[in-house]
Amino acid sequence: MEPHMVQTTDSSLEIQIGSPDVWRQVLARTVPQLYGMFIRRGSHPALAEELTQKTVFDAIRRYETYEPSKGTPEQWLFTIGKNNLALEMRNRQNHAKPDSDLLKYLDAMDSAPLPDEVLERKETAELVRTALSQLDAKEQAVLTSKYLDDMSARQIGQAMKLTEKAVHNLLYRARIALRDKLIQLAPQFREEQQI
Amino acid sequence: MKKHNEQFEKNIARLVKSTGEQQIPSEHFTNDLIEEALKGLPKDQPRRQKRSTIMKPFIKSFIKIAACVTIVGALLSAILMPSLQTSKERAASVVMKYDQLQMDILYEEGYATGSMAHGGTTPPNGEDVDAMFFKTYGVNPFVDTEDDHLSTFAIDVDTGSYTVCRRYLQQGNLPPKEAVRVEEFVNYFKYDYPAPREDNFAVFFEAMPWQFGAERKNTQLMRIGLKAMEIPDEHRKPAILTFVIDVSGSMNRENRLGLVKQSLRMLIDKLRPEDKIGIAVYGSRGRHILRHTGLEDKYAILEAINSLQSEGSTNAEEGIRIGYDMADKAFVPGYINRVILCSDGVANVGRTGHEEIFKMIKDKADKGVTLSALGFGMGNYNDVLMERLGDKGNGYYAYIDTLDEAKRLFSNLTGALQVVARDVKIQVDFNPDVVRSYRLIGYENRDVADVDFRNDKVDGGEIGAGHSTTALYELKLWPEKAGKIATTYIRYKDPDTFEVTEISADFDSQQTAEGFSDISNSFALASVVTEFAEIMRESYWAKGAKLEDTLAKAKQIHTELEDNTDVNELVDLIDRASRLLKDKTATEPAPIHDEDGPQPAEIHYK
Numbered sequence: 001m002e003p004h005m006v007q008t009t010d011s012s013l014e015i016q017i018g019s020p021d022v023w024r025q026v027l028a029r030t031v032p033q034l035y036g037m038f039i040r041r042g043s044h045p046a047l048a049e050e051l052t053q054k055t056v057f058d059a060i061r062r063y064e065t066y067e068p069s070k071g072t073p074e075q076w077l078f079t080i081g082k083n084n085l086a087l088e089m090r091n092r093q094n095h096a097k098p099d100s101d102l103l104k105y106l107d108a109m110d111s112a113p114l115p116d117e118v119l120e121r122k123e124t125a126e127l128v129r130t131a132l133s134q135l136d137a138k139e140q141a142v143l144t145s146k147y148l149d150d151m152s153a154r155q156i157g158q159a160m161k162l163t164e165k166a167v168h169n170l171l172y173r174a175r176i177a178l179r180d181k182l183i184q185l186a187p188q189f190r191e192e193q194q195i
Numbered sequence: 196m197k198k199h200n201e202q203f204e205k206n207i208a209r210l211v212k213s214t215g216e217q218q219i220p221s222e223h224f225t226n227d228l229i230e231e232a233l234k235g236l237p238k239d240q241p242r243r244q245k246r247s248t249i250m251k252p253f254i255k256s257f258i259k260i261a262a263c264v265t266i267v268g269a270l271l272s273a274i275l276m277p278s279l280q281t282s283k284e285r286a287a288s289v290v291m292k293y294d295q296l297q298m299d300i301l302y303e304e305g306y307a308t309g310s311m312a313h314g315g316t317t318p319p320n321g322e323d324v325d326a327m328f329f330k331t332y333g334v335n336p337f338v339d340t341e342d343d344h345l346s347t348f349a350i351d352v353d354t355g356s357y358t359v360c361r362r363y364l365q366q367g368n369l370p371p372k373e374a375v376r377v378e379e380f381v382n383y384f385k386y387d388y389p390a391p392r393e394d395n396f397a398v399f400f401e402a403m404p405w406q407f408g409a410e411r412k413n414t415q416l417m418r419i420g421l422k423a424m425e426i427p428d429e430h431r432k433p434a435i436l437t438f439v440i441d442v443s444g445s446m447n448r449e450n451r452l453g454l455v456k457q458s459l460r461m462l463i464d465k466l467r468p469e470d471k472i473g474i475a476v477y478g479s480r481g482r483h484i485l486r487h488t489g490l491e492d493k494y495a496i497l498e499a500i501n502s503l504q505s506e507g508s509t510n511a512e513e514g515i516r517i518g519y520d521m522a523d524k525a526f527v528p529g530y531i532n533r534v535i536l537c538s539d540g541v542a543n544v545g546r547t548g549h550e551e552i553f554k555m556i557k558d559k560a561d562k563g564v565t566l567s568a569l570g571f572g573m574g575n576y577n578d579v580l581m582e583r584l585g586d587k588g589n590g591y592y593a594y595i596d597t598l599d600e601a602k603r604l605f606s607n608l609t610g611a612l613q614v615v616a617r618d619v620k621i622q623v624d625f626n627p628d629v630v631r632s633y634r635l636i637g638y639e640n641r642d643v644a645d646v647d648f649r650n651d652k653v654d655g656g657e658i659g660a661g662h663s664t665t666a667l668y669e670l671k672l673w674p675e676k677a678g679k680i681a682t683t684y685i686r687y688k689d690p691d692t693f694e695v696t697e698i699s700a701d702f703d704s705q706q707t708a709e710g711f712s713d714i715s716n717s718f719a720l721a722s723v724v725t726e727f728a729e730i731m732r733e734s735y736w737a738k739g740a741k742l743e744d745t746l747a748k749a750k751q752i753h754t755e756l757e758d759n760t761d762v763n764e765l766v767d768l769i770d771r772a773s774r775l776l777k778d779k780t781a782t783e784p785a786p787i788h789d790e791d792g793p794q795p796a797e798i799h800y801k
Contacts, residue, residue, distance in 0.1 A: 018236040027229045035220040046209035049220060053228055054777070060235040061778060087781065109206040111406075125213045132214065147211035150223035175207045182210070 015073045018063045026073045027056060033074070034081050041085060044119040051088065055081040092116065102127070103186045109179065131181040139174035146171060200712070201747040329373035330579045332639035334734045337671065340627035345645040347622045348638045350421065350656035350664045353585060355570055355594035357383035359578060360731065361764070362596045364771045369779065374578060375732035377637030381665050381724050384761055386717040388422035388663050395616055396685060397422045398700045401718040402707040405669065407726060408740040413631075413672045415707060416725070418665060418718050419623070419683055423615045426660040431609040433469040434531040435487060439518035441538035442476045443509035451572040452505050455537045458569075458601035459500050465608045466490050473521045474499050477514025479507035487525040511538065512552055519555065522564045529691065531612050532564045536584060540570060540577030553587045560589040565614070565657070569604075570594040589617065589657050610659035616687035618655035621666065622648040624682045629704055631671045634736065636725055638666060648686060651695055655687065667725050669736065677704045711748065716755050720762065723749045727769050730776075742773040 014022035034055055038048035058080050059066075066076055098105070098115040102124065105114050118124055132140050141160065145151045151159070153167040162170065338346070356379035363370035391397035398421055405416035438459065446452040463472070473487035474496075485499040518534050526532050556566055566588025568581040578594075585592030591611075595601050604611060620643055625633055647653040658664060670680070679701055686697045708714045711722070726745040729737040746769045749762070756762045 020233050020236050023233060023236060024229060027232065028225070031225045031228060032219040036218045039218050044209070044213050045215040046212040049212070049224060052220065056228055056232045057235065057774060058778065058781065060232045061774065063236065084781075110200055110203045113202065114206045114209060119209055119213050124210070128210045129214045132211070143207075143211050147208045148215055148221065150221045150227065152223075155223075175204060178207060178210070179203070 016064060016066050016068065023060070023063075026077075030074050030077050031056065034077065037078065037081060038085060042120065043085070044116065046119065047088070047116055051081065051084050054084050058084070103183065106179070106183050106186055127182060127185060128178075131178055131185050134181055134185075135174065135177055138170060139177050142167065142170045143174050143178060201744065201751070329371055332376075334732070334736070335635045335637075335639055337632040337634045337669075339632045340625045340630050343645070344625045344627050344630075345622055345648075346625070346633060346635055346668070347620065347643045347645045347648045348635060348666070349641040349643050349654065350619045350621060350658060350666075351378050351638060351641050352382055352656065352658055352662050352664050353379050353582065353592045354383040355379060355578065355582060355585075355592045358594040358596055358600055359570070361768055362594075364768050364775070367771075367775070369772065369775045370731060372732045375728050376640075377725060377728040377732065377734075378641070378666065379637075380728035381637065381667065381721055382663075384720055384724060384765075386420060386663060386665060386721060388420050388717070390422055390425040390661060394698070395424050395687070395696070396698060398683060398685065398698070400683075400700070400702040400706065401714060402670070402680070402702070403714050403718070403722075404707075404710055405722065407669070407729070408737045411671060413674055415670045415672060416722055417668045417670055417680070417702070417707075418721055419621070419668075420663060420665045420717075420721075421619075421621075421658070421685065422663040423610075423658045423660060426609050426613060426615070428609050431467075431613050431660075432529065432531050433471075433527075434466070434533065434612050435471050435473075435522070435525050435527055436466075436531075436612075437473045437475065437487070437518050437522040437525070437534045439514050439534060439536045439538075440474065440476045440503060441509065441511065441514070441536075442503055442505050443478045444505055444507060445509065445539055445572065447505040448572060451539060452503060454571055454595065454598065454601070456500050456503060457598050458537075458595060458605075460497065461598070461601055462605050462608070463490070463493065463496060463500075465605055471525060472496050473518075473525060475514055475518040475521055476503065477510050477517070478505070479510060481510055481513030481515075481517045483517055483521055487521065515552060516555070519559055519564065522559075526564065528563070533590065533612060534559075534564060534566045534588070535569060536566060536581075537569045537571060538581070539572035540568075540580040553583065556584065556587045560587065565589045567611070568592045571596075589614070591657070591659075607659075607661055610661040613660045614657045614690045615660050616658050617690045617693075618651070618653075619658055619685065619687040620648055620653075620655040622684045622686070623668070624684065625670075626679045626681060629672060629676045629678050629680055631673050633671070634669050636667045636669060636729065648684070649697075651688070657690075658687075665721055667721065672704070679703050680707075716752060719748070719752050720756070720765075723752060723769075724765065727765070727772070731772060742769060742776055746770055746773055 015026065031052060035048050035052045038051045039045065043051060055077060059077050066073065070076070071079075098117045102118060102121075105112070105118055132143065135143070138160070142156060145156045145159065146153075153164045153171070156162070157164045157167045160167070353376075356374060356376040359374050360370040360380075363374070388397065388399050398419065400417065400419060402415050402417040405414050407414075407416075440452075440455060442452060446455070466472070468490045470490050471487040472485070472490070473483065474485040475481060475483045484502070485496065488495050490496070515534075515536065518536075522532060522534050560566065566584060567590035568585040568588070570578070570581045570592065571594075581594075582592045593600075593604050595604065622645070623633075641656065643653060643655070656664075672680075680703060682699055682701050684697060684699045686695065688695050708718075711719060714722075723745055726737075726740065727742070727749075730740055730742050730745065746766070749766045749769050753759075753762050753766050
């Protein structure tokens, strides 16, 4: 009465038993798609990254619960992703609506998180673009490499021919420069937008 | 610490990212995420394969039927051959194994140990349900200095709670909140306090502004660190050690007894020729297996250790009594006379309450035979009993989950064995002109009445050579007031002469740091450990606090203390916990943040 093992090469089952090779292939396809889905549904890029991360970790943690009969692994990941987005939106309703005054948030950005709604405004992105373009070239490069291209300090160091320590120092200065520039430009920027 | 502001960096990162116009993430983001995520998959594929859902129900019922058949068979043979005592015992052991099988099946079904734990104080005697025992002592409230400017407690150097919770997290479960005692988390770590040269103690203060959980104004985190004098190994007093080892059936699980044996062998390598070791064991009955033997006869000791085998039920009381009898006979005044209990704390035979054992242990401790409780095992581990035994025995309580943990514990053997101060109590006298209110973080079961601080009959805590202990307070200060924050009094007895000494030290608001970036690495570490423990025990004061923020700070400390394996492990544990918590909150309704809500009204002290 020994139960016999079901031998299969179906990738759906491999997902269920946590095969890293199959998971890698699935994630390589799905991660960009998930991110795109979050962006299209109105998330700002940082939030889209956070939601993508959460979704992937949720799935990996619960890999054993994946049910092949209910759909492909990609569909399963998308379902988790959509639930996460819905949860995010629900949580957001519990908070007060943020003020329209951007400067108020920029002034407090050392100690308080910037609200997602502020980051989703078009004028915020415009302001940051303008501020970035007015920074010193090196500062601009280090900020975009780090936060837009998600490069590590080591990789940036190799690209810019700097030591890792120097990259950290440069990043430190660049962050402060950007904050000061944002605060300086914000009022004028708002006026420009209003005209 | 480097100047670094996590919140600020995160905001900058999000702002810069907001300029991205692509509908796909960066290549680095995708690759890093995939590599990081794959780490969460099991390494041992074949074992997992067995657990696939297709086979589970079938195997479970098969195991259950097989176990039942075996039990019935064994019981029948016991009944048919009543004269054969061994058959009865065999039947009992089969029943026990069936319990164990059931337990394993529960694990398989995903009923994590965390969910099985309960905070009851029911003594485990006669308890047939497999469970972990923890007890909650409540969470200290903020106290207005106008009402009570004195805060008094007994020190604690135990570390068991941290290692127990580590085990939970490493097994992929959140520990039950009752298992978290903040002071034991904090005291697990080494904080490089310099040792005093002349006095028994050195006291260290540090404070910084601290925002944790819901917004509270003018809050500071203050640390009081106490470091006992060091004694070189060659100056340690000779030790008469009596091991009382639990060899009951439950010690067979997870190779608990194997770990005890390995730990003992390691300890023996560190002892000196003039030290002596005696061993008593208890299963169904207690008995001694090695009379006190000098280390010159190491072979006989090792042989006795190797002969240990698990057996029958658990008569802890008898085992402990026999151990103390042996220790009494071998007692040498002026030496270290210590009983070391190695157990999972599960007692099912013997008298019902533990109060009698506690009383005996306390009496013996007063006469100079102290007790240390070393906890082993998980699944049906009794944390409450082990912690109280260590407390009553004027020794300490540690939990050993791996050989590395045993190594860490015995690395300062002199400190583990030789007490340099007894009945240590701390009283902090806050200045009401500067401090509006305070709360002691942790030490809930070490509370001492203010009036008993100078009552030398009231128990305090013990501290070993070179050991340190740390207490943290959250303070609410009056706005824009400066001056003395507090005077701290420390009172203790000499372990040999019982002579009482009291020392005091002041701490001034001018000595507080400006923020996380200005404090010492060791204070930074203590603050992170505190936040971690507060969140894990779901403290009222941790409402709204995010483990991710604590994780970011922990990572920052890790860059400064790269070689510190304890910190490395802490980062890993916080990371695990934060993922598990996220998972938990995702399946629960969003918590309501009510900053003006009621404070915890009921405070339970022992």
